[in-house]
Amino acid sequence: MHHLIDRRPNGRGKSAVNRERFLRRYKVQVQDAVKKMIGERRLADMERGGEVRVPKKDISEPSFGFGRGGDREFVLPGNREYVAGDRIPRPDGGSAGGHGSEGGDAEGEDSFVFSLSREEFMQIFFDDLELPNLARTELGRSERRKSVRAGFTKTGTPASLAVIRTLTQSLGRRIALRAGLGREGGVLEAEFAVAVAAGQADQAALVYAELERVERRRAALPFLDEMDLRYRNRVWRPEPIARAVMFCLMDVSASMDENKKDLAKRFFTLLYLFLTRKYGEVDLIFIRHTDDAEEVDEDTFFHDTRTGGTVVLSALELADKIRGERYAHGWNVYAAQASDGDAFGADPARSARFLRERLLPATRYYTYLELADPQTYEHVSTLWAEFERVAEAAGNFAMRRAAQREHIYPVFRGLFRKETQ
Amino acid sequence: MSPISHGADWDFELLERYNTAIAQVAAEHGLETYPNQIEVITSEQMLDAYATSGLPIGYPHWSYGKEFIRNEQAYRRGMQGLAYEIVINSNPCIAYLMEENTMATQALVIAHACYGHNSFFKGNHLFQQWTAADAILDYLVFARRYVMACEERHGAVAVEEVLDACHALMSHGVDRYRRPAALSLRVEAARLAERESHRERNFNDLWRTLPENTPGPAPDSRACFPGEPQENILYFVEKYSPKLEPWQRELVRIVRKLAQYFYPQAQTKLMNEGWATFWHYTILNRLHEQGLVDDGFMLEFLKSHTNVVAQPSFDSRAYSGLNPYALGFAMFADLRRICERPDAEDREWFPELAGSDWHRTLDFAMRNFKDESFVAQYLSPRLIREFHLFAVADHRSEETLRVDSIHDDRGYRRVRRLLARQYAQELRVPDVQIVRYDRDGDRSLTLRHVRHRGRPLTDAADQVVAHLRRLWGLAVRLETWENDALVGDVLECPA
Numbered sequence: 001m002h003h004l005i006d007r008r009p010n011g012r013g014k015s016a017v018n019r020e021r022f023l024r025r026y027k028v029q030v031q032d033a034v035k036k037m038i039g040e041r042r043l044a045d046m047e048r049g050g051e052v053r054v055p056k057k058d059i060s061e062p063s064f065g066f067g068r069g070g071d072r073e074f075v076l077p078g079n080r081e082y083v084a085g086d087r088i089p090r091p092d093g094g095s096a097g098g099h100g101s102e103g104g105d106a107e108g109e110d111s112f113v114f115s116l117s118r119e120e121f122m123q124i125f126f127d128d129l130e131l132p133n134l135a136r137t138e139l140g141r142s143e144r145r146k147s148v149r150a151g152f153t154k155t156g157t158p159a160s161l162a163v164i165r166t167l168t169q170s171l172g173r174r175i176a177l178r179a180g181l182g183r184e185g186g187v188l189e190a191e192f193a194v195a196v197a198a199g200q201a202d203q204a205a206l207v208y209a210e211l212e213r214v215e216r217r218r219a220a221l222p223f224l225d226e227m228d229l230r231y232r233n234r235v236w237r238p239e240p241i242a243r244a245v246m247f248c249l250m251d252v253s254a255s256m257d258e259n260k261k262d263l264a265k266r267f268f269t270l271l272y273l274f275l276t277r278k279y280g281e282v283d284l285i286f287i288r289h290t291d292d293a294e295e296v297d298e299d300t301f302f303h304d305t306r307t308g309g310t311v312v313l314s315a316l317e318l319a320d321k322i323r324g325e326r327y328a329h330g331w332n333v334y335a336a337q338a339s340d341g342d343a344f345g346a347d348p349a350r351s352a353r354f355l356r357e358r359l360l361p362a363t364r365y366y367t368y369l370e371l372a373d374p375q376t377y378e379h380v381s382t383l384w385a386e387f388e389r390v391a392e393a394a395g396n397f398a399m400r401r402a403a404q405r406e407h408i409y410p411v412f413r414g415l416f417r418k419e420t421q
Numbered sequence: 422m423s424p425i426s427h428g429a430d431w432d433f434e435l436l437e438r439y440n441t442a443i444a445q446v447a448a449e450h451g452l453e454t455y456p457n458q459i460e461v462i463t464s465e466q467m468l469d470a471y472a473t474s475g476l477p478i479g480y481p482h483w484s485y486g487k488e489f490i491r492n493e494q495a496y497r498r499g500m501q502g503l504a505y506e507i508v509i510n511s512n513p514c515i516a517y518l519m520e521e522n523t524m525a526t527q528a529l530v531i532a533h534a535c536y537g538h539n540s541f542f543k544g545n546h547l548f549q550q551w552t553a554a555d556a557i558l559d560y561l562v563f564a565r566r567y568v569m570a571c572e573e574r575h576g577a578v579a580v581e582e583v584l585d586a587c588h589a590l591m592s593h594g595v596d597r598y599r600r601p602a603a604l605s606l607r608v609e610a611a612r613l614a615e616r617e618s619h620r621e622r623n624f625n626d627l628w629r630t631l632p633e634n635t636p637g638p639a640p641d642s643r644a645c646f647p648g649e650p651q652e653n654i655l656y657f658v659e660k661y662s663p664k665l666e667p668w669q670r671e672l673v674r675i676v677r678k679l680a681q682y683f684y685p686q687a688q689t690k691l692m693n694e695g696w697a698t699f700w701h702y703t704i705l706n707r708l709h710e711q712g713l714v715d716d717g718f719m720l721e722f723l724k725s726h727t728n729v730v731a732q733p734s735f736d737s738r739a740y741s742g743l744n745p746y747a748l749g750f751a752m753f754a755d756l757r758r759i760c761e762r763p764d765a766e767d768r769e770w771f772p773e774l775a776g777s778d779w780h781r782t783l784d785f786a787m788r789n790f791k792d793e794s795f796v797a798q799y800l801s802p803r804l805i806r807e808f809h810l811f812a813v814a815d816h817r818s819e820e821t822l823r824v825d826s827i828h829d830d831r832g833y834r835r836v837r838r839l840l841a842r843q844y845a846q847e848l849r850v851p852d853v854q855i856v857r858y859d860r861d862g863d864r865s866l867t868l869r870h871v872r873h874r875g876r877p878l879t880d881a882a883d884q885v886v887a888h889l890r891r892l893w894g895l896a897v898r899l900e901t902w903e904n905d906a907l908v909g910d911v912l913e914c915p916a
Contacts (some may be wrong), residue, residue: 002444002535003455003513004436007466008520014469015489021577022486061484062589062881062888064851069814070876072848073825075840079742079811084832086824088813114490336674 023120029054030116034124045251048117053111147234155229169228177221185214244279244332244364246272247319250301251339252288253310260371263402264301264338267369273335279332285322289315295322312351312383320358333363341370341381352386360394368399424715426902429523436461436518439528442713446704447536450782454539455554456513459531467507468493474683475507475513480568480675480852482584494720505725508534510542510686525721528714532704537697543691544788547685557682564675571668579904583669586675587655592850594655594680594743625637650854650869655680657855663864663892665779673892686762688846691792694748699757699783702750732808748808751793755804758785766802802833812839817875851878853899863897863916872903883912890914 018051023030033052066111082088116124152165188211195204248268250256251256255322256264275282286301287293290308324331343351369385391397401407425438438460447454462470472489474477500862505526516534518527542548553560572580587594649658656676659670686693703720708714714722723765733739756774759767760782774782786799804810805828812825812835825839826832842848851897857867866889870878882899890897899912 002440002459004432004440005432005458005460007462007517009461010466014466015472015486017481017487018472018483019489020486021481021483022490022579023485025581044717058488061585061882064590064853064870064882064885065879066851067877069817070872071818071874072876073812073839073842074744075812075836075843076735077808077810078736079809079827080734081809082824082827084824084826085828088822088824090820090822095788112487112491114494126504145873148619190765327602360522378801 024266025333026054026059027124029058031124031259034116034121038182039122049116049121051115053113059112059331064227088295107139125421143252146237147355148232148237148382150235153233154227154230156233160232160234162230162232163237165230166228169230170224173228174221174223175223178224180220181214183216185211188214237297243281243283243330244275245283245285245323245327247287247323247335248301249287249289249315249319249335249337249339251290251310251312251315251342252306252361253290253340253342254307255310255340256371257341260338260340260368261302263404263407264369267338267402268336275334281418283327283331285319287315287318287322289318293318308337310344311347312339312343313347315355316354320354320362323359323362333365335359335363337367338369338371339383340372341383343381343383348386351383352390355397356385356390357393360390360397364395364396366394368397370399370401372401372403374403381386423643423712424718425713426524427715427717429525429721430520431524431527433461433679434798435524436527436531439524440531441667442708443532443536443704444712445510446534446707447540447700450700450703451784452536452540452700453543454494454514454536455511455692457535457677458515459535460515460517460518461520463520464496467504467517468496468509470517471504475517476561477509477558478565480565480584481572482588483581484491503832506530506534508538509557509684510538510548510554510579511557513540514539515556522551523721525714525718526725528708528718529701529722532701533697535671536567536694536704537700540700541689541696541787544784545685545689545791546789547689547791551685552682564679565910567671567675570761571672575668580672580889583672586892587673589885589888590658590892591676591680593853594677596653596656596681597684597846607796636820646860647855652852652854652857653677654853654855654868657858658889658892661858662893665892668731671891673801685791687778687849688791688793688844691745691749691752691844692787692790692795693749694745695751695753696749698711698726698730698746701755703845734809740741740851748804751804751807751874752799753783753786755801756786757802760861770801771799792844793841793846796844797837798839800840802828805833810836810840844846851876853878856900863896865898867892868897868899870899870901872908877901877909886914 033054034050037050075238087300097297152162175388190206192211195207216409230273235256247266250261250264250268254260271283272284284298287297287300288296288306289311290306291311291314292308293311295318296304327333353368368387370381382402387399391399425442426435430670436459440457463786469610471492472485479485505519505522512746514541516530518530522530542552542554548554558853568584571665605755647657655673658665659673661679662670663674663747664823665673705719707713709719730744730747730750732744732774733741757779759771759774760777763771768775786795790798808843809828811827812832814823826835828836852871852873853868854871855866859865868886868889870882878901882884884900894916896916898915900907901909
């Protein structure tokens, strides 16, 4: 007696819950690994999975077992040259020559390696980072849903009757049904003519009656049938909870070397990645400046070089202008500024004032990243000093310094740490 | 007869026909089996099944996730192939076949799992005694539901803590000897009454005149509970832990039951795989004799078979212990040879087996032994020579390892005895037992590790003690004894 069962359609994923538990349990290690990966990776391929190593001793499941030492004998296969009484030097590491039956841990690795999927990676990447002040927007996490057109259905309320579509259906139906009856009528008419010509009166009467029946059916075809009715269909679709615009401001004067630009890029991209997770629609505006500011596309922004002095204010003014023109209503405004902090004369003070009075009140959050030279990391720029005062007064302004690639991620985390205020 | 099929493709109808043919041969040889339930699954499902030791249903736990990730990783990188099948000791006996297998492999797997393992599960005394094939699936369903209900009520973290602790003690959560079934109240009362009437019947007033015995000091009740050392730590915890909630006790019980279910498998790995391999080899060869399978089928089958029974030598990179398929198969095949074509050596070593009916001899061996006794009983000098087995002594007093004995006249018996001991449960799992539960004092628990020949516990022991402390709720200490003397430090987890 036996049964054959095809279990293949049952699908996989029975272990998904256990896998998830494993990740949760080793969250700290996984997070560390992710942090390290972010430090090493290029931004372009940030959004993919990765490998996590967890030290094996951290995930071992203890049990009572025999350790090394003591007296024992074990039996091995494949003796070639040994005779009883031969001496063999003790192998290092223990498992190489020994362990008759218990040589299970032949892998010998000291860490447990596994892959994170892209989703898992990004999830951990953004873990417990919460957009600043997001709680203040009523939108919050709750998704707004919007009713949108989605074709036609056969049922619905009279109010949503789609007249043109209904009439098209009706016309089609009438043409289709009439054609058949028309052909039948034509044949009958011909038969009738033949019968009349041949003087077969009763046959003619018979055909005529049939003809009349067809005519009646033709006349009875309704102009509108129930089956013609079409209604506009609407479905609820989640609406982007909000739109956001992100201003990227960068100093491209000569003192900004490639390394600093690279840091800035990481900073912008991380912010962008994060915003795209929070908002359905994110616009990007790139503003670069030397002694005057201009709006450019992404490629130019990061790769084109320009020479000139540094006037920070010009960029701030341009950003404010663009915001006023295009993003005045219904947009969450984020701004990220990267600069090496070189600013001269009255510019720092005027920039700080403009920021405080014009830009900050209109933005959801403003971040300033100062790209320092590793050698002069301790040295604080004039712009930094001015901005520091702004930061004290404003709640939606954050500033950090970074000199190396590894600094970026902590900066990012620090900037957007879950708000407690 | 013409072959059932040609080529590698299989479909359900062919599986059916092969199964029928194989069942017929198995019946000719008198294999008794549970009914078979053959399930075809994908490789992903196989990976899922791997994670839970092949059980079709398991309760959720991170360690299964770890196991799954490990296997998946190894499989994806091509470091590890997947088993062709998994078979579950249940009634009906469930066997999983992978869809990627070719027809020949499917037939091999059916013969191996559905008739080899299946008959072993049904016949071997350990499985008979320790597992309830009829009830295991229902119990697994219950366990899963119960664990999940507990998680809902008490939180996943609390449940995980208990399960982690239980898993650490799983190897010490099995009964190795049958305990007598608990007496029902009615039987207990009847016994009491009988004892009473016995006293009445034998009443003799004369006893009263005897001088009274001066009672010695009352035995210290604190020192002697439990009366005898308890080897089933999880059972003891379940019954006596002063702090466990009822649901926690039930979790302990679930883990204990699973440990018990797997207990015979660990002890009969060699025999079980040897038996199944012997039978797939015998059955498929018989099918070939009958002309039911073609030569291509046989070539493919033999290639798989030789891979399975390959035994790399100890110094090769592929070596990972004695291959139970290789040694087990060789032993059963050798046993049959001894019965059918004994030589002088066999007559000397196995006078009762030589020339006997091989069906009966093999059946007896399958039913009444475990790996340890099977090797001790049936490993022949010829196999020791064929496998070039040799014993190495690793003594702490000596600088180097010493070759203890090899495959020569002086060495056969000793190699055989040492190999048998290698399969003995007590040499795989350290002897740790509960010796004292201070019921009337601080309610602490004392474990005793009886050390043999100086073999210490691993460093993980203190973690295990900490786990036990978590279950017990009060102080736990672990002493190590050797030759009736306390040695080494006492591991202690304070209350």
